[in-house]
Amino acid sequence: MPSDNSVIRVQALQKIFPGDVRAVDSVSFEVREGEVFGFLGPNGAGKTTTISILNTLMLPTGGRAEVLGFDVVTQASQVRKGIGLVPQDLTSDEELTGRENIELQSSLYHIPYSEANKRADELLALVGLTDSQHRVVKTYSGGMKKRLEFATGLVHNPKILFLDEPTLGLDIQTRTSIWEHIRKLRSESNMTIFVTTHYLEEADGLCDRIAIIDHGKIIALDTPDGLKKAVGGDVIEVEIAECNENVLEMIRSIKGVTLLEGKCSGNRARIKVPESNAALPLILEGFWSKKVAVLNVAVKKPSLDQAFLEYTGRELRDEDKGEGRKAGVAAAKKGRLFGRRR
C-alpha cells in the first residue's frame, strides 16, 4: 500500500553475504513521515544490515530502497544529505572535546560556522553536556558519550534520524534519558525516526509502528497494540488448592464470559479471555459461589514479549538458537560495518 507521505520505501530488499548468508531476505516496508518506526528483532536478525543499506554504507544484492524519494544505490549523495545516523558503537573522537566533535560534524554537513556555533550550543544543552563540552571525550562516562553521539547525529537537522540500538549496553538511567530525548524530539519536530532495538519495552513505549524481523525476514508489521491484539486476549491465572476438570467445567459454565482457552497448570487455572476487565469479576464470583477458595489471582495483559513469541516461535532473549547462523552473519559482516562491538 504505497502512500504519498512515505519517506522510506523498501521493496524486496535483499543482502546475501558470501557463503549464501542471507542477512536480509526479501524485505518490504514503508516508513511514513513523522512516525517513529521500530525494527525489532534478536541479534543477527538483519537489523543493522538493513540500516546500513538505507544509510548508503552497503549495497543491496537485490530489491530496491528509496529514502526521501532517492534511490540508495544510484542517488546516495542526496540520501546522505537528508539523514542522520546514531550508530550502535560510540564513534566520537575520544581525543577531541564534546564541542569539537559536534563542530567537526557540522563541517561534514557543510553548515556555516555561525550557524554551527548556535546549533552546537542548542544540542549540548539538549543532551545536558553544556558543562562538559570542553572536556575531551575520553574523560566522559559511557552515558555521556552516548548522549554526545545522539547530539552529533542531530547536527544537520536530518529529515530522518536512524538510531541503531540506541540504548544497547546502557544503564537504566541513561536508557531512560535517551528515551526522553527521542520523545522530546518527536513532539517538537516532524522528524521521522527509524529505530532498531531488541528491547521490547523500548519498542513498545516509543514506536508508532513496529516491524518484527527474524532471520532476515519481516514476520509482522503493525502498531504495538495491533501486535499485542494478535496474540489474542488476556490471561487470568487463578491459584486454588487443586485445579482439575471439575473446576474447568465450572469456569466454562460461567455466564457472560467468552472463554478462549481454559486449562490447568499445576494448582493454577489458566483462563484466556478476549478482555479481562469485565471477565475477572464474573470469574471470581463463579469461584466464590461454588465455594472454591481463591489463593491468588494474576492477570497477564498481552505484551510484545508474547507477540514476539507468537510470531517467531521463540523468545527474544533466547539467543542460543541459530547461533551458527549468527556467527556466519557476523563473520560475513566482519570489518564492514560499524566495526568493533563494545
Add this chain to the structure above:
Amino acid sequence: MLGETYALVVRDLRRWYRTPGQIILVFTTPLMWLLLFGQAFNIGKLAQGAPGIDIREVFGGATDYFSFMAVGQTTFIILFGSLFSGVSLIWDRKTGFLAKLQVAPISRASIPVSRMLSTVVKALLQAVVVLVLAAAFVFIPGLSGLRFSPDFGILEALGIALFLMLLGLSLAALFVALGLIVRNEETLFGMINLLNFPLMFTSSALIPIALMPEWLKTVAGYNPITFVVDGMRQLVFHTSIGAQYSVGVDFLGIAVFAALMISLGAVLSRKALLRS
C-alpha cells in the same frame, strides 16, 4: 570538498598534538639520531688530510659527515611519518568513525586527502625541528653542526619544503590507501617494515653514494629519496660539487614519482571506499 578536508586535517592535528608526550617525542627522536648516529659516524675524519680528495665530492657538497646526514635525516622523518599515515585509518574503521564519514555527504576523496595532508604537515614540522637542532649544534663545543651556505635564503627553504612535501605526499598516498584496504594493523606494520629499511639504506640519505658498491649505486640512483636528498643538499650547501643530478632533474624525478604514487593511491583508495 575543501571545507571537510580542512576540518578533517584539523581533527588529525588535534589528535596529534594532544597525545601525551608527543611534543617531547618530536624533539627527542631526531635529537638521538643526530647525536648518536650523526656525531658517532664522523667518517669524514678518515679521509681528512688525504691528498687530492675533496671531501665535498663524497658528502654531496657538505664539508663534514654530520652536515651530510643532517639533511638526509629530514627524509627519514618524512619516510616514517608517511609510512605510518594509514595506521590511524584502521583505527577509525574499528571505532566506526570511518563509517560516520562515509554516511556524511562529503567528497569521498576528502578522506584520504585529509590524511595525506595532515601527515605532511606533521612531518614537515618535524623536519624543520631537525634542521634547526642540527644547525644549533654549531654552538655546542665539541659537536659538529649543520653548516648552511651563506647564500641560503627563503627560496632555498621553500625548495626544501617542496622536495619533502612531494616525498611525503607520494608515500602517504600509497600508505593511506593501504590503511583503507587492510583491516588489521599487523598486516600494515608488516608492509611498513618491508619498505622502511630498504628505502632508507638504498638511498644517499645517510650513506654517501661514493662509498657504496656498484650494484647499490645503481639502485640508489633510482631511489626517490636520493632525488630528494640530492636536490636538498645542493640547496643547503649551494654547490653542485658531489651532486648526482642537477636540481632540476632531482625535482623532475620526485615529481614523476609523486604523480605515479598519487595516481596509484587514488585508484586504490577509491576502490577501498566503494560500497560493497
